[in-house]
Amino acid sequence: MTSPRDGSGEAGVGSFVAILDALAFAAGRIGTLGPWQRDIQELLARLGRAAAVSRVTLFEVHEDGEGRPVESCRFDWAEPGLAPLSGDPRYRSMPIWDASGRGLEDWSLRRSRGEILQVRLSETSGYDRKVFEEQGTFSFLSVPIFVEGRYWGFLGFDDCRAERGWSPLEIKVLEIAAALIGGAVARARAQRDLRLSQQRHALAALGADDGLWEWDPPEGTAFLSRRCRRILGLVAGGDGEIFAELSRRLQPSRGGDLDGFFAACFAERRRSFEVECRLVAPEGPTAGAARWIVLRGVILYAVGRPQRVVGSLRDISDRKRTQLELERKEHLLRAVVDSVPALINVKDRQSRYLLMNRYQGEVYGIDPQAAIGLTSSDIVGAAYGDRSRELDLEVLAAGRPQPFSERDFVDVSGRPRTWYTAKMPLLGGAPDEGGTAEAVEGVITVALDVTALKAERRARAQLSRFVAPALVDLVAAADEPFGPPRQQTAAVLFADLVGFTGLAERWPPHVVFALLREFHDHGARAVFDTGGTLTKFTGDGFMATFGLPRSSASDAGNALACARALSAAVDSFNAWREVAQLPVARVAIGVHVGPLLIGALGSDKRTEIAVIGDTVNVASRLEGLVRSTGGAIAISEALAEAVAAGVGEATAARLLDGFEPLPPQRLRGRSEAVGVRIFPGPPATAAVTAAGRVPLPDHPDAPPEPPPEPTA
Structure with a gap:
């Protein structure tokens, strides 16, 4: 199933930047100002929209009336059309103990150990699957929250549109948001304890x-x-x-x-x-x-x-x-801010530092305490610092957050970095002159080093040229995305240009390569559009598989849809190539479905997805068979049956329309005959000569026609 956000390109960066914006909000409001409950709803909404999910929940773990562990949804955000959970009594005091009643159930136990949980609907069963289906959830991510080292609850992210994964960088930022919430809860507890102590002290003084x-x-x-x-x-x-x-x-x-x-x-x-x-x-x-x-x-x-x-x-x-406990927890919150691998600072209205976290101090080469009272220009020079001051003054004047922007920077060690920087106003002073809003006391800045992210984007862009977009996140994030070598059912497609050798002999190299690139481009588009994976290019052809890394009932239908789309695309570009007096091509396609072996082969320097077995051999032989018949596509009877069983009746009829059965064929290397159906293709395709072109001697790149054979 295609992810709504594949993590590559501008859409992936936009969502990641939005998550950073939510982090900036958490650091500026949840982590430093007022009661955290006041702004948590806005934070959940920002995280939900940024992560492109359907629902974000904040669950707290507590005890019921009998001292047993339970969890309750305290706050949540849901996209339009989904019912909120925080007001639903079914999501209050939900038991989380195991069958013995003496410990936590599996998910809660794993969260209490600090584990990030990523679960897809297809991986669930029993009660968990029932909950997923009840909420319409396809994918779920939970990030635990700890307060003073103890498991307090978790942030939950539900995607109700598709199965998906989250990149390590996204998870790291969401962990930071959870840590800031945990620090804010600890600070609120300490403030509450201090108020109670002061009240008790006042009562004692009266008595x-x-x-x-x-x-x-x-x-x-x-x-x-x-x-x-x-x-x-x-x-x-x-x-x-x-x-x-x-x-x-x-x-x-x-x-x-x-x-x-x-x-x-x-x-x-x-x-x-x-x-x-x-x-x-x-x-x-x-x-x-x-x-x-x-x-x-x-x-x-x-x-x-x-x-x-x-x-x-x-x-x-x-x-x-x-008071000492409050100071300790304030110190703990500062330690959380210092541990965040992002630049976080607070400046006053003159753009002078009031706070700088340890990470920024290391990048700038200055003790954070020594930076207090200085400006960015004082520390890193006017070339970078003056622009930082201009951005600060813009936020102070507008009183509104500034979206993330990309800025290049060279750190104290001479290493080039790229920052995504966001700024937001620090509110909390006396009301402004109109008396309707809090005054802006300063500017909060959050910046993340995205140098590695940009490199990853480039790598993903390269990867997406060979792997279906739905698999890019999976392949990029996992150490072994296809798992250990295993057997599974999948559909295999072979496509090859007929007569390419003769065409290469008769036409200049640049013309031949242009045709080959165009064919490969159409082939890749057809494979990716139908959910397949380009397993390998074979010179003037390619091999594609459907059902990797997980098989489904629609794999055979997807493979046949790809074959028909590719055949139609070749017929289409042949038509305009004839008009342009360029060489045309005939494509032969073979498709089969069945069990095969899949695994990764190669070394630590280069790895390929290897797909082997009888199913692969049959698909290859079918591609060779269709050459001799003059048709366009040859499919096995097994594939036709899988299409009929795996897709709707109307779709199957459309995909199989025009295929003509042949007598059982004995394919090279197999002892048993194979049922085969042939799609003949349009007459224009059959008219292409064995040399791969319609003779057009007036084309400037075409070689002269050979003299006619003598007649008797």
């Missing part, structure tokens, strides 16, 4: 007083309330000794000790103070049970000297732990 304390520096005495003692875990003792113990236990977060902090306050004549400290146990820091305290208060002076320090003390351990 109880802070610990109060007072210190007399000249006398060296101190007073600590009971609550203050409980917070610090101090035992009863002299107030002076207790304050000395307090100084030993509280370590300011900014470094130094408490005595040094107050000494600095006194020297600067501060009237108030606030310091955050970590509480240290008498025997040293309590790893795993860290506590934080905040001290606030006022300092009273007399004659320029501190006379009394009065303050409060509060335990902020819960809030501090949550």
